[in-house]
Amino acid sequence: MSEITFELNGRRVAMAAAATLSLADLLRSKLGARSIHLGCEQGVCGACTILLDGRSVRSCLMLAAQVDGRAVTTAEGVAERYAELWGEIESTFLSEGAFQCGYCTSGMIVCLSELLDRRLRLTSAEIAERLSGQICRCTGYAPLRSAFESILEKVDLLVREGER
Amino acid sequence: MKFPPLEYRRAEDLSSACELLAAEGARPLAGGQSLLPLLALRIARPSILVDLSRLEELKGVVLATGGVGGDVLSIGAVTTHADIEQEAAVAGHLPILGRVASHIGHLSIRHLGTIGGSVAHADPAAEWPATCVALGALAEITSRGGVRRAPVAELLVGPYQTSLADGEVISRLEFPLEPGRRLGMAEVARRPGDFALAGAVCSLTQREGATEAVVSFFGVEGRPRPIRLPALSSSELLDEAGREALSHEVAAQLEDVLEDVHASGTFRRHLARVALKRALGEALKEAA
Numbered sequence: 001m002s003e004i005t006f007e008l009n010g011r012r013v014a015m016a017a018a019a020t021l022s023l024a025d026l027l028r029s030k031l032g033a034r035s036i037h038l039g040c041e042q043g044v045c046g047a048c049t050i051l052l053d054g055r056s057v058r059s060c061l062m063l064a065a066q067v068d069g070r071a072v073t074t075a076e077g078v079a080e081r082y083a084e085l086w087g088e089i090e091s092t093f094l095s096e097g098a099f100q101c102g103y104c105t106s107g108m109i110v111c112l113s114e115l116l117d118r119r120l121r122l123t124s125a126e127i128a129e130r131l132s133g134q135i136c137r138c139t140g141y142a143p144l145r146s147a148f149e150s151i152l153e154k155v156d157l158l159v160r161e162g163e164r
Numbered sequence: 165m166k167f168p169p170l171e172y173r174r175a176e177d178l179s180s181a182c183e184l185l186a187a188e189g190a191r192p193l194a195g196g197q198s199l200l201p202l203l204a205l206r207i208a209r210p211s212i213l214v215d216l217s218r219l220e221e222l223k224g225v226v227l228a229t230g231g232v233g234g235d236v237l238s239i240g241a242v243t244t245h246a247d248i249e250q251e252a253a254v255a256g257h258l259p260i261l262g263r264v265a266s267h268i269g270h271l272s273i274r275h276l277g278t279i280g281g282s283v284a285h286a287d288p289a290a291e292w293p294a295t296c297v298a299l300g301a302l303a304e305i306t307s308r309g310g311v312r313r314a315p316v317a318e319l320l321v322g323p324y325q326t327s328l329a330d331g332e333v334i335s336r337l338e339f340p341l342e343p344g345r346r347l348g349m350a351e352v353a354r355r356p357g358d359f360a361l362a363g364a365v366c367s368l369t370q371r372e373g374a375t376e377a378v379v380s381f382f383g384v385e386g387r388p389r390p391i392r393l394p395a396l397s398s399s400e401l402l403d404e405a406g407r408e409a410l411s412h413e414v415a416a417q418l419e420d421v422l423e424d425v426h427a428s429g430t431f432r433r434h435l436a437r438v439a440l441k442r443a444l445g446e447a448l449k450e451a452a
């Protein structure tokens with residue numbers, strides 16, 4: 001067991017964690033962060049993506065013990081942080097058909113949050129490259145790409161064709 | 165998939181890491197992006213993981229000038245792929261390293277994975293080992309017994325195998341800076357972020373009117389090795405037909421080319437040629 005203290009979506013957590021526990025299991029099973037989905041547990045699918053000190057990482061490829069002293073954001077935290085934009089994000093995902101079963105969605109939201117947080121201005125091709133790190137078995141990606149484009153456009157982070 | 169029983173220890177500095185690693189069954193954990201999947205699959209069974217990921221002394225890039233081996237760009241082993249991509253010292257002195265880093269996996273993998281972990285893991289399809297080989301990089305290796313240096317090419321002995329002894333840590337990777345050297349890399353992968361089906365790194369140096377090249381491949385043989393092409397004439401390099409012939413000559417020297425569900429040996433040998441021609445093309449675009 002390791003004693004760990006960290007921040008989860010802005011709130012301090014102090015607890016003991018077994019050395020064999022993954023960060024993904026800690027967040028979902030012990031702390032109730034149901035947005036953490038496990039697809040592959042090998043770092044490939046991106047369903048378990050979180051922000052660690054603001055940078056996207058796979059929570060299945062970290063030990064719970066490694067999170068001591070750091071700050072974690074899950075999709076729940078993204079919804080809180082972007083409370084004002086959240087309705088817009090949800091309705092855009094719906095209208096574009098950017099999810100079906102929803103298994104990949106929280107990873108997608110965390111991936112989107114990383115772009116919003118850093119105010120990265122991206123082209124459509126760069127958005128596609130980011131999405132290549134997140135597997136979706138349902139939508140065929142084009143609707144996800146349009147949803148990302150449309151949300152980024154609203155906050156002035158989309159680079160239009162010919163602009164760069 | 166769950167991790168097997170193990171003990172987790174976080175090292176506070178390099179010397180305490182070496183102490184912890186002297187224990188039976190101890191193994192370093194850096195970014196965990198290769199080791200943790202191996203644990204989940206029960207391919208690796210260490211009893212103690214010694215976490216190096218907080219060792220600030222092994223992070224970052226420094227320019228070391230005036231050493232016996234000449235100037236080197238020295239990269240701390242625990243520097244992440246993503247940080248190497250962003251490093252000003254890399255952009256200024258060896259921009260190829262930033263391009264190499266950007267080809268590794270996806271951003272979320274690059275945020276945790278480290279250069280030292282990649283070299284120690286010795287995946288034949290990985291970008292860093294082949295890059296270290298073509299550029300003649302040395303590994304600084306630290307253990308409880310002291311510090312030694314070895315060319316990365318000598319450290320890599322086979323697929324997923326290095327000559328590191330138990331208790332040894334790669335502490336830094338040192339890339340020699342040779343004025344006038346031109347460098348190129350190229351890889352072929354089905355999608356961005358996938359491991360390359362084949363890739364090539366080349367280094368060109370002008371010597372007595374001819375060009376000396378060192379080439380290494382990843383995803384092609386069981387380990388990257390330096391293939392030296394001692395005296396290339398300008399016609400062999402500068403025109404397309406010359407490079408085509410050269411690529412055939414090099415591909416003919418490849419041994420035990422990897423074969424798996426992703427690509428047959430024949431296809432990989434072909435892709436190695438394609439990658440080599442592109443890497444040479446990139447190097448030739450650099451000013452001599």
Ligand SMILES: Cc1cc2nc3c(=O)[nH]c(=O)nc-3n(C[C@H](O)[C@H](O)[C@H](O)COP(=O)(O)OP(=O)(O)OC[C@H]3O[C@@H](n4cnc5c(N)ncnc54)[C@H](O)[C@@H]3O)c2cc1C
Nearest residue numbers: 043194195196197198199269277278280281284290291334
């Ligand atoms: C989905 C996915 C895609 C990937 N795609 C690519 C890719 O395209 N190209 C690529 O090259 N890699 C790829 N990787 C692997 C990634 O680059 C890893 O970061 C890298 O192979 C290992 O680095 P690490 O820091 O994570 O090491 P770890 O996983 O922590 O360790 C790997 C091995 O090295 C040992 N070790 C670690 N650090 C040291 C050290 N300083 N000294 C001695 N031994 C050490 C460990 O004990 C272990 O045996 C991918 C990984 C994933 C999950």
Ligand code: FES
Nearest residue numbers: 039040041046060
């Ligand atoms: S479950 Fe973590 S990347 Fe697939």
Ligand code: FES
Nearest residue numbers: 100104136137138
């Ligand atoms: S919506 Fe089903 S996996 Fe993406």
